Amino acid sequence: MSVHKLRQPDQKGLVALLAAKAHMPVDDVEQLYEHERAELAVDAHITSFLHIFAIRNVEKILRRRVGEKTALREGGRAPQPAGRDRRAGA
Numbered sequence: 001m002s003v004h005k006l007r008q009p010d011q012k013g014l015v016a017l018l019a020a021k022a023h024m025p026v027d028d029v030e031q032l033y034e035h036e037r038a039e040l041a042v043d044a045h046i047t048s049f050l051h052i053f054a055i056r057n058v059e060k061i062l063r064r065r066v067g068e069k070t071a072l073r074e075g076g077r078a079p080q081p082a083g084r085d086r087r088a089g090a
Helices: 003-007 011-022 026-042 050-075
Strands: none
Touching: 011 026, 011 050, 026 050
């Protein structure tokens, strides 16, 4: 077994952990991860660290989705983008 193989992360394990934290199906998170990794790979010259950036992107997406769901449950509306306060007449 090569040294390079030993350093590769357990991507399925990371995806499963993200899915559990977000209370989402593993298959959905895995599909999102693969999409993000493929997007990053398009222009990448060095691909050794793509998994790190893909995981980070998936975490951001999942946090945003969870935040939107929470806001909808609690207040009935998704949060407005910064600078848009409808109550203030803006």
